[in-house]
Amino acid sequence: MVMILKERVIENRIMGDPIQMLYKMVISGQAAQTATPGQFVHLQVADSNEPLLRRPLSIAGIDKNTEEVTIYYKVIGKGTELLTRIKENEYISVLGPLGTGFTVPDSGELLLVAGGIGIFPLLSLIQAVDKEKVKLKLLWGGENKQFIESAGLIDIEKMGVNLDMSTLDGSLGTKGLVTDLLESYLGDNTDTIAKPKDNGKQNLRVATCGPKGMLQAVTKICLGHNVPVEVSLEERMACGIGACLGCVCTVKDLEGNLKRKRVCKEGPVMDGKEVVWDE
Amino acid sequence: MVMILKERVIENRIMGDPIQMLYKMVISGQAAQTATPGQFVHLQVADSNEPLLRRPLSIAGIDKNTEEVTIYYKVIGKGTELLTRIKENEYISVLGPLGTGFTVPDSGELLLVAGGIGIFPLLSLIQAVDKEKVKLKLLWGGENKQFIESAGLIDIEKMGVNLDMSTLDGSLGTKGLVTDLLESYLGDNTDTIAKPKDNGKQNLRVATCGPKGMLQAVTKICLGHNVPVEVSLEERMACGIGACLGCVCTVKDLEGNLKRKRVCKEGPVMDGKEVVWDE
Amino acid sequence: MSKVSMAIQMSGLSLRNPIITSSGTYGFGEEYSPFCSPSLLGGITVKGITPLPRLGNPVPRLAETPAGLLNSVGLENPGLEGFIRSYLPKLVELDTSVIVNISGFSIEDYAHLASAFQNDSGIAALEVNISCPNIKHGGMAFGTHPESAQEVIAIVRKNTDLPIIAKLSPNVTDIVEMARAVERGGADIISLINTLLGMSIDVKSQKPILANKMGGLSGPAVRPIAVRMVYQVYEAVDIPIVGMGGISTWQDAVEFMLAGASAVSIGTANFINPIAPVDILTGLENYCQQRGYGSVQEIVGLAHQR
Amino acid sequence: MSKVSMAIQMSGLSLRNPIITSSGTYGFGEEYSPFCSPSLLGGITVKGITPLPRLGNPVPRLAETPAGLLNSVGLENPGLEGFIRSYLPKLVELDTSVIVNISGFSIEDYAHLASAFQNDSGIAALEVNISCPNIKHGGMAFGTHPESAQEVIAIVRKNTDLPIIAKLSPNVTDIVEMARAVERGGADIISLINTLLGMSIDVKSQKPILANKMGGLSGPAVRPIAVRMVYQVYEAVDIPIVGMGGISTWQDAVEFMLAGASAVSIGTANFINPIAPVDILTGLENYCQQRGYGSVQEIVGLAHQR
């Protein structure tokens, strides 16, 4: 159930290297009860008209017992800057959980491909997947070592995820793009990949989040290998609940007709195959 | 010299009965150096566009040694509410000292007439007057006892000011309006009042601040008794320095011509005699 | 204290209370139901419908400005048939007055759209959005030309027996002239304002933020312009007014009613506070009660006295 | 890093840099001198001058709105003679380009005002405010009627050899039509926008806040409308543009220049930050430097590419 509530912020702190401007916020409240991986919350960051709109942030962690959701955010403008000013035990207006999240597989292999802060929504998926039944692998590309460490590398390693990294400057993992990692991974793992006529036997799936260009490249690579891929999209949002049509993404249906889907409602997670990337 | 500076707030606290919403703020900085009684500072209360404009507040205390100015304010809207949130040692943008203040007499008698929070600008005058040379008397009218006590009664008594009070509900001083106090005071003190042809012998002056209706009444009474009166006016302000013509007051010159004066520049203190009250 | 009567009668349109939600900001009535029961509202206005389905404009469709929002949705909608098939049945089940907003690109479009909605369609009124370009006449918006506006309303009048709300564009030199034109055309009610044409440019990319370059400005920033127009129109026409443009608090709603609006419509504010309409209704009712009005209708136009 | 050339050439008007201050917000140049040396500015524009002195409107003249300011000063000014006697001598001593803003209520007013200022008056240009009502023709503002606007500019053209800046009103259906009209009339430069007509009502007193009821809206709230108009006018005319309306940061100034303004003017922002023009200038220069422009003129109109 979607709700709008004043929820208590129980943690709000900068993570790692201050230059990265990455923050972790834990919010106590009912949003945790029904949240699923890949959904987001729409937060009111100001009690004035500046900025006017709420800010969408992915749910990165869900704890139904303690009723807590965790979000991670990077400061990029006025809205996220105001978020950093919220003190522990202050209240914030939370609209959510919103949107349609990732498919959580219960068998086979799940490959996560993250670009930069695109790791955040994938964290909730890592948390939700039954690691006994599903083989989990994460490919993560970032600017440099400082970024990846600040964005929570140690915590991710603690979650027991098999992880390959790339950085633009080579300061951690392979030097290059995460799509390079993906190419070689899919090349090396042709056995788990479904063949064209292999319906129902597809035991490798990809879930990805990152900059739009990366998502497009990841989708292309995956579809080239006939691997199903779910992409978590971002778009400027106003209402966050499907009412304003501000956040659409274009999709092509089976008959080749163009349609719009709302990133906030039918998304943010979409089937990579149907997304029209260059409109 | 008028300046615009980021000045440090060294005190900002509520005074007395919380219901009165009266605050005292002490700002450390250069505005104190040149400030004179009756001038004001123009404070930036928000770092956003809400509210858009600065807020004018009278300088109630000037300490040139410690370089501190004191202001007192009542919370009435968004701007003054934001002022209360400023913490000690935070900085605030101060434009000032601005405007033309009170005449500070060096002999004779000065009668101060304050309505409600109109006491605040008069405090700087009380502070400035040489009480050895000038006989000082304050008539102060307020809503009730709680208001007058919260607005700093004890401090004023400490300054050794001869004080008569009135309240609307009679909970302190005389029951009624401050103009009643004024009427009877002037009636009882006809000896210090200059006679029509008595040029140069006027040894009683009045300085007043309060709601517009009260200022008008005080002026009428004073002029009726031939006592010169200076009124401290309020008007909505934008620039605060005479550039926008937003804050004018109408005056009549000796030939009876109507003219505009800027409350922020030629005022806020004006000669009561020339103010056109009902335009 | 005695109860205030909140019902509003506007030439043919009776509303439970004066709080409506605005076209394009409230989807098709479902999206906000979890937060704000439609049965609490005076009415809801649905997204603008055109004869054929429209994909609307590419993204980005949104840009924030100081106290304002630019949008260039471009009238994305399922088209008349799609609307009647997929949305209307659920809408008419809602316990509120449903207002259908129609948009056309020619006089014929409006005639066609209007004829699809009648008194027995289960809806309360038709709102006619005349801010669209008239593609047969050089793309000039109907709503910026008194004769075209009058013509659109007249053709709608001919084709439906529902109450007609003519929604005015603020992008005009003389709003009064436009209001008089739609009154002549046969409008029962006037609503205003639609969005103001605006633009925002990104200094990094050096390009307009909106894919469509220009968009419609809404939100608190436009309120003083909207209030002024309601005030002017109130003095010029004899039909009631639905006021909108930047209403986000009950004070704003009162401001519009004092200016002359019989009802008010909430748009952009829903995005920030999904229960804004109810908050505003509560505040409006308290205001009337505290000042001893027996009916909310008593405050309409009070700012014109003296 | 090499220095950016900040000078701007606009048909007959050469400015040290593109930052001007706006009429009515900067007094007669003296008030802000303690904070902001005129020698740092491209130019300053003085309060609108009319043939006779004017007391202007009663107070309240100001009302705040979300990210905006309503004013109804009502053209208070010392009149042409008073201005020339009491203010002009000091103004021409300032080390900056002085632009005199003139306002009239008839064609004759403009002719009279224009003839008082010539190339040898020590000022840099005349800005013609055409937003005033034409009292001989039913009070319709010159600036809302293309023929009247053209006529005003043409008569000013006849009466002065100074560069003429035609200042457009945004309260029009078609800003492009107005821009073309003043270009035809002989304007050398176009400035826009003047204020948008607005109103604010006090829910306590139930009356308009401004004594004059309506006033002009300025400040950040109007910026998207102003940017859109600059963008449109840039595509329609061949003369340069001075952009204004809600500029308070260097990013805002860049936005206007990308939209097509050769220079920008700062109004309401001065009230909040008396050194806003210098802050903006510094930011603008840095922007150009970091992006490797040799001259600030290179960014003018860039948002129109593709």
Ligand SMILES: Cc1cc2nc3c(=O)[nH]c(=O)nc-3n(C[C@H](O)[C@H](O)[C@H](O)COP(=O)(O)OP(=O)(O)OC[C@H]3O[C@@H](n4cnc5c(N)ncnc54)[C@H](O)[C@@H]3O)c2cc1C
């Ligand atoms: C579904 C969803 C989930 C998201 N999850 C996260 C998250 O977990 N962590 C995180 O750090 N960020 C996340 N984002 C992005 C985040 O919403 C934006 O960074 C934030 O809204 C920027 O606000 P601001 O006021 O700080 O910056 P602004 O000043 O508003 O914007 C700065 C720049 O950011 C871009 N931008 C603004 N709003 C959006 C938006 N809604 N979507 C995309 N780009 C935008 C614009 O290009 C703008 O120029 C998510 C966005 C979406 C849509």
Ligand SMILES: Cc1cc2nc3c(=O)[nH]c(=O)nc-3n(C[C@H](O)[C@H](O)[C@H](O)COP(=O)(O)OP(=O)(O)OC[C@H]3O[C@@H](n4cnc5c(N)ncnc54)[C@H](O)[C@@H]3O)c2cc1C
């Ligand atoms: C020269 C001068 C000196 C002042 N000195 C003091 C002082 O020492 N202590 C103090 O508490 N207050 C003082 N005031 C009044 C103070 O400036 C206002 O109370 C304050 O600006 C209100 O801001 P706000 O945002 O809280 O309220 P707002 O929400 O802006 O306004 C609430 C109401 O206050 C009135 N108001 C708003 N601005 C002004 C203004 N500039 N002048 C008069 N009325 C206004 C309006 O009627 C409005 O409806 C002074 C005003 C002036 C002009």
Ligand SMILES: Cc1cc2nc3c(=O)[nH]c(=O)nc-3n(C[C@H](O)[C@H](O)[C@H](O)COP(=O)(O)O)c2cc1C
């Ligand atoms: C995202 C969005 C979409 C809109 N779509 C329509 C529409 O389809 N038809 C219409 O008549 N008005 C439309 N409008 C205008 C609103 O109905 C309303 O007139 C305007 O936003 C002013 O009100 P506000 O400031 O409260 O939002 C839209 C506004 C927004 C913000």
Ligand SMILES: Cc1cc2nc3c(=O)[nH]c(=O)nc-3n(C[C@H](O)[C@H](O)[C@H](O)COP(=O)(O)O)c2cc1C
């Ligand atoms: C208080 C005030 C007075 C103004 N007076 C004039 C004037 O006399 N003549 C004129 O052409 N414009 C006048 N304007 C309009 C400004 O010059 C400018 O066009 C407008 O305010 C938009 O810019 P801004 O948003 O930066 O203030 C005035 C504006 C304000 C706020």
Ligand code: FES
């Ligand atoms: S943000 Fe409104 S529909 Fe998605």
Ligand code: FES
């Ligand atoms: S506030 Fe601008 S002239 Fe006084």
